[in-house]
Amino acid sequence: MNTTATLTGLVTLLSTLAVLAGPVDTSKLPAPSARKDVTYAKDIKPLLDKTCIKCHGTEKQKGKLRLDSLAGILKGGEDGKVVKPADSAGSILVQNVARLGDKDNWMPPEDKGGPLTAEQIGLIRAWIDQGAK
């Protein structure tokens, strides 16, 4: 088999696997909080400081992602953007903390801390839906 055929086969296999894995079911996400004027500095940073910063701050940058500044969180990690302003359901960060999809992506990792509460996830969603300011 030549290289092109091998690569074509591989691409086909990978896209089949992606289809089988399916998109994450975002209907299972906790609803966004009704709070107004949610900001990173006031509402989100304190939450992330407690639950995420030890792996995504000055000491460690797991997944090349820093969550200790607004610029860092908007920049994203090794897989690109993790927050899509105005689209919380489509934001990888939200899907990861809500523990949708592949277990490898759950945050904090399953053996490293309990899941965020529905209220905390709702607050993050409201912040993103309000433009991630």
Ligand code: HEC
């Ligand atoms: C104990 C360490 C640890 C904690 C705590 C932790 N993470 Fe992570 N995080 C990781 C590791 C390791 C990866 C890389 C996973 C991978 O590449 O498969 C990662 C990757 C991510 C990614 C994907 C980055 C990318 O571009 O691929 C997001 C988003 C994320 N974490 C968000 C969070 C959030 C939000 C919190 C807090 C609620 C959190 N993490 C807490 C270890 C941690």
